[in-house]
Every structure is written in C-alpha cells, then in structure tokens.
Amino acid sequence: MDETLLSEEKTILKLRTLYRKYGYQPYKMNRFEEYDLYVRNKDFLVSDNIITFTDTDGKLMALKPDVTLSIVKNSKDVKGTVQKLCYNEYVCRTSAPGKPFREIMQAGLECIGDIDDYCRYEVLLLASESLKQIADTAVLAVSHLGIITGVLDSLHVSSAAYGRLIQCIRAKNLHEAASVCKEEGVSDENFALLSSLMSASGTPGEVIPVLKTLFPKNSDIEALERIISLLPEGAVKIDFSLLNDMHYYNGIVFQGFVSGAPDAVLSGGEYDLLMQKMGKKLKALGFAVYLDKLEFLLRERNDCDVDTLLLYGEETKPSDVAKKIRELTAAGKSVSAQKITPANLRCRDTVTLGGYHA
Amino acid sequence: MLNVALPKGRLGESVYDMFEKAGFGCPAIKEESRKLIFESVENGVRYFWVKPSDVGVYVERGAADIGVAGKDILLEYEPDIYELADLHCGICRMVSAGPKGFHDDTTRTLRVATKFSHIAQTYYTSQGRDIDIIHLNGSIEIAPLLGLSDLIVDIVETGTTLKENNLEVIDTIVPISARLIANKASYAFKKEEIDAVVRGIKKETT
Numbered sequence: 001m002d003e004t005l006l007s008e009e010k011t012i013l014k015l016r017t018l019y020r021k022y023g024y025q026p027y028k029m030n031r032f033e034e035y036d037l038y039v040r041n042k043d044f045l046v047s048d049n050i051i052t053f054t055d056t057d058g059k060l061m062a063l064k065p066d067v068t069l070s071i072v073k074n075s076k077d078v079k080g081t082v083q084k085l086c087y088n089e090y091v092c093r094t095s096a097p098g099k100p101f102r103e104i105m106q107a108g109l110e111c112i113g114d115i116d117d118y119c120r121y122e123v124l125l126l127a128s129e130s131l132k133q134i135a136d137t138a139v140l141a142v143s144h145l146g147i148i149t150g151v152l153d154s155l156h157v158s159s160a161a162y163g164r165l166i167q168c169i170r171a172k173n174l175h176e177a178a179s180v181c182k183e184e185g186v187s188d189e190n191f192a193l194l195s196s197l198m199s200a201s202g203t204p205g206e207v208i209p210v211l212k213t214l215f216p217k218n219s220d221i222e223a224l225e226r227i228i229s230l231l232p233e234g235a236v237k238i239d240f241s242l243l244n245d246m247h248y249y250n251g252i253v254f255q256g257f258v259s260g261a262p263d264a265v266l267s268g269g270e271y272d273l274l275m276q277k278m279g280k281k282l283k284a285l286g287f288a289v290y291l292d293k294l295e296f297l298l299r300e301r302n303d304c305d306v307d308t309l310l311l312y313g314e315e316t317k318p319s320d321v322a323k324k325i326r327e328l329t330a331a332g333k334s335v336s337a338q339k340i341t342p343a344n345l346r347c348r349d350t351v352t353l354g355g356y357h358a
Numbered sequence: 359m360l361n362v363a364l365p366k367g368r369l370g371e372s373v374y375d376m377f378e379k380a381g382f383g384c385p386a387i388k389e390e391s392r393k394l395i396f397e398s399v400e401n402g403v404r405y406f407w408v409k410p411s412d413v414g415v416y417v418e419r420g421a422a423d424i425g426v427a428g429k430d431i432l433l434e435y436e437p438d439i440y441e442l443a444d445l446h447c448g449i450c451r452m453v454s455a456g457p458k459g460f461h462d463d464t465t466r467t468l469r470v471a472t473k474f475s476h477i478a479q480t481y482y483t484s485q486g487r488d489i490d491i492i493h494l495n496g497s498i499e500i501a502p503l504l505g506l507s508d509l510i511v512d513i514v515e516t517g518t519t520l521k522e523n524n525l526e527v528i529d530t531i532v533p534i535s536a537r538l539i540a541n542k543a544s545y546a547f548k549k550e551e552i553d554a555v556v557r558g559i560k561k562e563t564t
Contacts, residue, residue: 139546172545173441201549237546241440257546262420263438264543 008105008291012088014133015107015289019086022126024109027085033070035060041069044248044274049094051101065093067106068286072274075112077281082113102292108268110286112275117223120252120270120285121230127256127266127287128235134265134294135258140235141201142228142254143242145269146220147211151197157184169198172241201239204228208238224252248274254287258297265293307333309347314339316355324353360403360551363417363425365410369448369536373426374405376445380558402551414439414539423544424552429534430513434474440540442556446563448536450515452477453527457502460509460528471501472511481511481531499523 016026035052042048044066051063064070067089075083088107095102109126111119124142131138152165161184168177174195181191196214200207204225211221228236236254244253249269256266268287275284308328312321321337328335328351336345339356362377364370374387384398384405397404408416413427414437428448432441452474462468464487471492472478482489492507499519501507513534514520514527538559540552 137547141546171439171441172540175444176441239546241542257543259547262418262541262543
C-alpha cells in the first residue's frame with residue numbers, strides 16, 4: 001500500500017476494499033441534511049447536539065451528525081432485495097454533553113432489505129474482519145436484545161425499575177440489580193435467571209450451552225447460535241452488557257474492541273425498529289467504525305518529517321536547487337528545500353548546495 | 359498486568375488491604391515514599407494513587423483497567439464503566455439538608471448548594487421540583503446559614519458537621535459506598551484477571 005498515505009487513510013482504504021469484496025457499494029452523501037430528520041430521531045444519535053443553519057431557501061439544515069439515518073431515509077422498500085452500502089464520511093458531533101463539537105471520520109456499512117440469517121452472518125463477519133484490519137488483537141462482543149428483553153419482561157417490574165435494570169445490565173452491576181429486584185418483589189428464581197444472563201460472558205462455546213439450559217427452547221438463543229456457528233471460531237465473544245437503545249435496535253447488537261483503545265471502536269446491530277419509525281417495511285442492520293477512536297492507535301511512528309533537508313543560499317541558482325531536488329526525489333527521498341534550517345523539522349540527512357552560508 | 363487506580367487517602371488504604379488479602383499485594387506500596395505508582399510483577403498488578411474524584415476518568419479512559427471509586431463519583435460523572443462489586447466500605451449517604459425546621463415553599467424555586475450538581479439536578483427533576491443549583495467546591499454547610507441557598511446536597515457520614523452548623527437531614531437521596539469498577543475494553547481483553555480480582559475481593563467483603 002502507498003507509504004505516503006496516512007494510517008487513517010490506509011485504514012479507510014482497507015475497510016472499503018473489504019466491504020466492496022462483499023458487494024457493498026460506496027454511498028456518498030451530502031454534508032448537510034434537513035434538521036427535521038434528527039429531531040424526529042434524537043435518541044438514535046450518539047449525541048443530540050447538532051450544528052444547524054438556515055439554508056438560502058429558509059429550511060433549517062444540520063451538519064450531518066450521523067450517517068445511518070440519511071441512508072435509511074433514502075432506502076427503497078423493495079421486497080426480496082437487499083441494499084448493501086458502505087461509506088466513509090465525516091460527521092459533526094460532540095463526544096459527550098458539554099464537550100466541544102468535533103468532525104469525526106466514520107466508516108461503515110448498512111445492509112437494508114429482506115434480511116435473513118446469511119445477511120446477519122455476513123455483517124458480523126465483516127465487523128470481525130474490520131477489526132482485524134485495524135489491530136492484531138481484537139474482540140467482537142455480541143449480544144441479542146431479544147434475549148435480554150425476554151428476561152426483563154418476565155420479571156414484571158415497574159417501568160422505572162425496568163430502566164434501572166437496563167442501566168445495571170450495561171454496567172454489569174449485579175449488586176444494584178439485586179436491590180432493584182428485591183424492591184420490586186421479584187422472586188429469587190427470576191432474579192437468578194437475570195443474574196445468570198448478566199454474568200454470562202465469554203466464547204460462544206462457553207456461553208450458549210449455559211443459556212440453553214437456563215432458557216430452553218428460546219428462539220432468540222437458537223437464532224444467535226445459528227448465526228454464530230457460521231462464523232470462524234474465535235470471531236466473536238458473547239456479552240449481554242451490550243444494550244443499544246431498545247427503541248431503535250432489536251435482535252443482534254455488537255461492539256468491537258481493539259487492544260490499546262479504551263472503548264469500543266466499532267458499534268452496530270439490527271435496527272428494524274428505526275426502520276418502522278421511519279415508515280419503512282423492510283429490516284436493516286449495519287455498523288460503524290469510529291476512526292477518531294483509533295487516532296492514538298494509528299498514529300504514525302515517524303521519527304522524521306522529511307528524508308533530506310536541502311539547504312541553499314541567496315546566491316544559489318534556482319536551476320541547481322531544482323536539479324538536486326530531481327536527483328533526490330528520483331532516488332525515492334522526500335526533500336524539503338530551505339534557506340535556513342526550520343525549527344522543529346526532523347530529517348534523516350542534510351545536503352547543502354553551493355552558495356549556502358550557515 | 360492489571361493497572362489499578364486507587365483513591366488517595368484513608369479509603370484507598372483500606373481498599374488496598376482488601377486487594378492484599380485477596381492475593382494481589384504489592385508490599386512497596388506501604389513503604390513511606392512520595393511515589394504514586396507501585397508494581398508487583400509477581401502478583402500481576404500495578405497500583406497508582408489518584409485523586410478520588412479522578413478514578414472514574416482513569417478507568418473510563420483505559421489508563422487503569424480497574425479502580426475503586428465512591429458511588430457519589432460514579433453518579434455525578436457517570437463514566438461509561440462496569441461496576442463490578444460493592445466493597446461495603448466508605449459507607450455514607452448523599453442527602454439533602456437544611457436549617458432545622460426548614461419549610462419548603464413550593465411556590466418558589468428551591469436554591470440548592472452542592473458539589474454534586476448532577477446528582478442534585480437528577481434528584482429534584484425526578485420530583486418535578488424547579489431548582490437553582492449553586493455549585494460550590496467546599497464548605498457547603500455554610501451556604502444556607504449565609505442565605506446563599508435554601509438547602510444543600512452533600513455527603514453525610516455521621517452527621518456531626520451538619521449538627522454543628524444547625525442543619526439537619528431532610529432526605530436521603532442515595533446510600534454511598536466504594537465500588538470496584540472496570541474499563542469496558544479492558545474487561546474484553548483481561549476478563550479472567552479482572553474476574554479473579556472480583557472473586558477475591560468479594561470473598562473479603564462478604
């Protein structure tokens with residue numbers, strides 16, 4: 001791969017090559033979108049802070065904070081087909097409330113249409129392969145919202161307690177889940193089921209047999225097993241602390257971690273509920289890779305800014321400088337021609353031309 | 359090697375004792391020194407002392423794999439971490455307190471002085487009460503005495519400071535204790551090591 005590309009650019013190129021191999025078509029978007037789209041789906045966004053402006057025709061527009069909503073909005077309901085799209089786009093948003101806006105490069109894919117188990121497998125495989133393109137050591141953690149909601153619904157707790165239990169599951173907070181269940185009068189037997197689910201994390205080989213014993217004939221567990229069994233061994237781990245917003249997501253959800261990055265660098269799942277909210281009849285799943293989170297990981301470890309510093313003086317003929325530059329660049333070197341050594345410029349070697357005075 | 363962020367001070371020292379008893383000791387930590395980082399290769403742990411309110415940041419950002427933080431800090435800053443165990447130490451309460459005999463005039467905005475703005479806001483919002491938060495960094499108890507606020511939201515251990523300043527507890531907002539927390543990415547890669555610490559510590563606390 002071209003050495004002049006920055007690590008981020010190389011990663012984008014590798015991901016795009018990977019997605020195109022599986023028939024995902026690049027999708028180029030406008031940087032702006034009508035603000036109304038985000039107002040109606042605020043909870044779907046990572047952050048609800050959005051930069052807006054009034055367009056020349058008076059419409060309130062937004063600098064795109066998300067890619068999926070735009071793709072879904074433009075998707076066509078054609079039964080029996082699957083639209084496979086990939087993208088790398090800048091989105092503009094805050095990382096957390098109160099933090100400043102940032103322009104973030106996001107790459108990812110969306111699979112929209114008549115989704116079947118093969119599609120689910122393919123997206124999980126590509127998520128797993130994406131992580132491999134980024135780092136040698138990676139974990140793709142997978143969960144199934146149907147399994148979690150099934151257990152939560154069976155507890156018959158108040159909606160406030162339901163919300164608190166979701167927070168507990170996200171934080172693997174068993175002690176607080178125990179007190180919520182106690183307050184709500186949940187039986188020991190039912191709490192034991194919730195507790196087992198919250199503690200179940202590991203390889204599919206370790207977790208699925210436990211789940212099948214706890215929840216016999218559960219169709220969501222069978223579905224999860226069916227899809228995971230198609231993946232190469234070691235591609236995923238199961239972890240039920242993954243809980244995307246349940247107003248939009250359903251079914252399989254997943255997050256990718258790479259060694260050296262402090263939080264998930266990839267996030268995705270099935271979002272049929274978002275499709276329904278947007279008046280679409282079809283199903284969808286996809287994921288995004290957050291390239292900003294890889295910034296430190298991908299940072300170039302260059303010990304110099306340029307191979308050669310070419311120093312010349314007031315009396316040096318420009319043709320001599322040009323000739324020397326041609327020679328050096330033809331030899332594969334990068335060169336910076338200067339009349340004095342710039343502060344902070346790191347170079348491997350220095351060449352001086354006649355007429356240069358230190 | 360597990361990186362462990364411990365809160366500086368009395369709580370941190372007693373928490374370290376739990377780690378030591380659980381088999382994750384690092385004798386150098388008990389020597390008199392100004393060092394902040396201590397490592398035990400043998401036990402696979404590296405401890406560092408940090409400001410108690412910063413433990414969540416160290417863990418969330420992955421500088422520490424695990425750490426010990428008060429529930430007050432977790433509720434106030436809401437770091438995206440796993441909360442793996444209640445250590446049942448550093449026990450106290452987050453309360454609202456006011457002058458003795460305080461009467462809440464619900465026709466006007468309640469002025470609340472606190473270090474814990476987020477916790478106070480969440481608590482009063484859940485009650486549908488309109489409040490004006492006055493963020494202070496210390497000596498919260500004098501705010502109602504000087505007319506700066508109607509009430510305070512603060513941590514109370516024995517209640518002595520409140521009593522000495524003619525204040526009394528009005529409501530307990532949430533019980534507080536030290537929690538063992540973990541970075542989510544670290545847990546994905548170091549599950550066995552982290553689970554071993556959790557098991558060991560739970561054994562010590564039950």
